[in-house]
Amino acid sequence: MSPVEEIVIGEGPLRWQDVVAVARNGAHLSLSASAWARIDNAQAIVECIVASGERAYGVNTGLGALCNVSLHGEQLSQLSRNTLLSHACGVGAALPDEQTRAIICAAIINYTQGKSGLHRQVVEALLTLLNRQITPQVPSQGSVGYLTHMAHIGIALLGVGNVSYRGHIMPALQALDAEGLSPVVLGAKDGLCLVNGTPCMTGLSCLAIADAQRLTHWADVVGAMSFEALRGQLNAFDAEIIALKPHPGMQIVGSNLRSLLDGSEVLANSQGIRTQDALSIRSIPQVHGATRDQLAHATRQIEIELNSATDNPLLLGTPEAYRVVSQANPHGQSVAMAADLLAIAVAELGSIAERRLDRLINPTVSGLPAFLVSQPGVNSGMMIVQYVAASLCAENRQLAQPAVTDNYVTSGLQEDHLSMGTNAALKLHRVLDNATQILAIEYLLAAQAFEFLKGQRFGVGTDVAWRLLREQVPAYDEDRWLAPDIAASAELLRSEALLETVYRSCRNVAAINTAGARLAREYDGSDATNRSDAAASSRASLAPTNNIDGDPKTYRHP
Template identity: 55%
Template sequence: MAVIRSNRPLDWAQVAAVAAGEPLELSAEARARIAAARVLVEQIVERGIRAYGVNTGVGALCDVIVSPSEQHTLSRNILMSHAVGVGAPLGVAETRAIMAAAVNNFAHGHSGIRLEVADQLVALLNAGCLPEVPAFGSVGYLSHMAHIALVCIGEGYVRYRGERLKGRDALRMLGLEPLVLGAKEGLSLVNGTPCVTGLAALALARAERLLDWSDVVAAMSFENLRGQLAAFDADSLALRISPGLSLVGERMRTALADSGILAAVVGQRTQDPLSLRTVPHVHGAARDVLAATADVLNRELASITDNPIVAGTPEAPRVYSQAHAVGASIALAMDSLATAIAQVAAMAERRLDRLVNPLVSGLPAFLAEPGGTCSGFMIAQYTAASLVAQNRRLAMPASLDGGITSGLQEDHLCHATPAALKALEIVDNAGRIVAIELLAAAQAYDLQSIEAPRAPYTDALWQRVRSAVPTYRDDRPLADDMSIAFRMIADDAPPPLPNPGKMRPALTSAARQLGVADLANVAGRAAAENAGAGRAANDGLAAAV
């Protein structure tokens, strides 16, 4: 179903939907705003109102005046000089996300491009004729959009129907003509924060799916390692005020409801290891970060991030040449999300280590077939440990990298787009770690010594894994199984939990307004609510199976 950019800005989920392949359309209201902003630019040019990048140079050349006859050349040259990306091209989803975010920004009606430029981008996007965009080379946002915009003028390269084509040839195949850019259009095409907002929307969508998988895979490991369900007691969890923690606790109770394995070991331990009993706390904290990041991203998508911004009326046009293109808030949010996901993945590796370690698992060593000839999951845990270490390196904050560009004119850099790119890499690494845990947990079920049934939900999840990969017996490269499990996590949602819990924003709002002395009362009320919800979830699970 088409995503329509109307009088409301796109939200992050809509950008992610376009990235996943949905077409994008501009409503009549959005088209009218784009056209009206172009009239303002024309008036600025006609009246000789000084405006950055319209009738001046850019960057450190901002005080160099550009005559009306040179403004077309300035716009074209901006694309040529700013197309400096290096490295492997972005993927299809990443490129689509950036293009959708760019169109969203133009539709605010303060950029000043012609409607034809926005239509060209939408046509390329909807045809699946995607510019080739090198991933690296930007401290903010410039190079990625320059490579995208090159195709609009017949330059650069695209990937279309499996072929790499020159921009001009691709436009001809679509029945489009290369555009001749007017005043400000070159700068508008490379400016603002569409790169980071597009990539951030994709990171959020992938992180949300990963967290859903992390919960249910953790439940499988918890059951195999014979944890104590008291760790997820609703009354206890309600004493800590966190919507994410409350949600994950309820998801764990639901996933593990009616587990014969866990019923058989009740009371055998006073406390489980932290990697088991703090699943609601760590996964819940990551979900709280996810929600906060979504808020930041939606605000960014609702903001005008050009420099300059055109406003006012044709009779009294105004130009705001300020710093709205600087993406400090979204850079910080992406760094935060990256760290949160890295922590979730690090704890997954700790659970994996417990599954393969016979000193603590109560399972055959390394989940291998008996005898000394099979290594089982011994070295797969090495892979997970390596990815955890890589995530730790990547989680260093990009927003603090700094640097100086453009002859001291741009002497503070937030590195927002690099922050989003490394967040995406961390999410992918985390998916691979959780995929290895998923395989190990399925293997552990096959080797369980307790003759008791699994929880109905975890049994269904085990069956899903076994429908894709058989029990491992050192009879094939384990990397192939790991790849299948990763695609399962990256491409599909986990089986839905029966009557899954929902976050209670009203409780969060109330908690924010109360002092510390009142939190106990809030927690008490929450405990009663959560206990009832937990019983309802268990009843629903029993009815479903």
Template identity: 50%
Template structure:
């Protein structure tokens, strides 16, 4: 972690522009306890992903038990229920006898564990597990409490299932790899490395589960994959948007922007909560800037990458708020198929489409585009900082003489990342496809939408890290008599405490990595 009074833990309360946060979930902070009674929100999932302890309330445990009793009644009465006493997918009309239902549950895991590629990160898998437990706690899935408790035990122990990142059009393969561990198959990773699930369960003094009717389908079904990943995307986006304001203010100051662009009366003419909040934040960040005061009236208006910061960042914050609402609604929803409900005397089964994540897939696509646009505009500001034709500063923020390139090629990196984001931002929701012998002939690709959102966010963090370095370098080249705003000066001093000015004396990649740590490990204090 960075030792600086300027930096603080990422916010886990609603984002307030310019306000400090109250509690952290990054490494180095005491993990919280999340009590699962009512449905969890995305902030709860993010806390658990980063180490908070998940505790099932007595009420949640009772709901899980009741749903299991409903499944047992469905089996006993031979009420047709998808994946309970029938096959799955295109085999939904093939009846499965009671004696074969355990085999069906096990075989579902084996055939659905088809993931490929590098494993998900530890916190990503933890988020998915937390979202799955949340879904089961609604009391509409019908898995045994024993199964849910084992998932919680895995979270507590730090033995996290190894889950390949790719291979899902919706939700199946990721959860299948998680569920393999419950039956002693597959692999887990912990602080000591990689080990077999069978050995991990032995070390936890737990026997592998024998899955009962419906459990094989329930543990691969629903939208825990996308809701877990989306919760992490929201947490990272929240922090990134705070940094975006702060870093863009530094660039605006270095380029001697016209403060009228952030005038409250002017911005109030456009109705947007995000725009108003960003405008207020920028005014606060740039208050008492000698550089801005000396630049008053220098030009009629600044280029769009400077004067539209409130509009673009504000629009992204509005998208963020909408996406957060969608994710919380998804977490509050039952997303299993089939859903069990009713009473023991009159159990009901809905073998319909609650597992389809259309709304959250669209939300993730929207968040991806918003973050990509904010980052694209940051690259335009980086270009202005390094271009002597518009910056009024030495070319590429480099030492004179022609032997130094300074930040010339760092801007190339930012341009490359913007282009990569542009490719990634194509909506996953429109990918479509047909699976399972025409039975599943519309696909929303919600989990892939969340995965690419996380990749776009990571690229945006890198782009803003480059802008942060360039802005700090630009401050070094400003005339000494022009003073920075107190708050941008605090950021500058914090950067310089860890990263010295660049003189083409070392690989610039190391500085970029250090700046990425600034952006990723903590949020700005104001």
């Protein structure tokens, strides 16, 4: 068994990859001495506030519209407990474990800014939930920002509610007892700290970034296969032409397509058969590239939020000289807008894929057998899978409507502008799931189209992609149950290892490189120090470069 990766929160900023490593891959999360010192300093300020009787929101006052109600003595601890119990009122199906774990990880990162005032034992308890795989059951619906989702995590620390533990759903108290743990006793401000801030939408968005990045790489592969099967005119991807419109993502996609299609006899023999292709075929660099650029923007926004202090109030200074500041850092507008924008960008990946796959099954424009099957008529072939793709595409158009503009008023006019950031992040995940299925269908259809072109050599990358699918899904000679084939194709698109196999077949690739963490730093201007080697390696594996073996030519976003 390989050793468990460890992510240490220290002085440097963390990345979305660190959250994914913890949430999805089970990496162990720990805090450096300096991180603990920041937490302890803020908590000492809370103790000073309590001792002095100074009024501070959420420390010794009610919450929201009750902010002018003063509290004293044992009421402060009771407020923390009551805050979790009263706010844990979500509805709907529970979040997947990895999503809840991402939220907890992002929350801990937030607390290590040392501006919240949470007691050390509460942070230790959250770390224990992560590292011992005790995952609160969090209803997916009910937050206009984050409160109900965060409260359902918080009540697990009290031994209330249900958790996922060792493959079973059980009462939180039972899981804590199995690990020899006791429920946490909360102090002043602990309850507010546990429900406040943007870790919910931020943690969810970190997972979405991982899925979106992988999907954009696969989209280039699958799009290249359709382009080849439809015998596209390669001049549209000419390097000099692409360079005349210097959007960074477009340059990457153009380079990827040329590399994946390198050596294709199909395209060489098809040169000049038409003046130009339909836009869904010749605009792959422009459309896929725009999605990549929006992904880069969303990543910056979300990582800034991940490394921010997003509680209210925030505690500045030291116990000897401090300030307590009520403000609006918990407002998640930046993350909500980023998630909404990324949902639009990913929906467009699915939209153009649906247009390409429709052309593959139409003999009028493809020059291939109708619906990509021998003996059409007795066989319906790939007719209805295009309906499925169209349905998913239509659903994505609905989901791409911004959440952030759909605003409400809560808490007696005290909270009268809301981000809807958690809703934005959750619907982004649905858009990603749908786009994956659309591309999985296109992958199936492009591979089936290759069966009618096997007398000619395919591109170096597209040939590998075709053969990888054929290892899981045989070619179609007659109608058969298609749903399992779509599922198998979608599972391939979730594999980073197979993605690298495709790109490593190419000599000049913009999407994949493992030359080192330096490439990841050059890509986004960040520093990979203070993070685990494994996480840095993961980041580097998807850093953009135009030469897989040589000196990287990376791009920077402004």
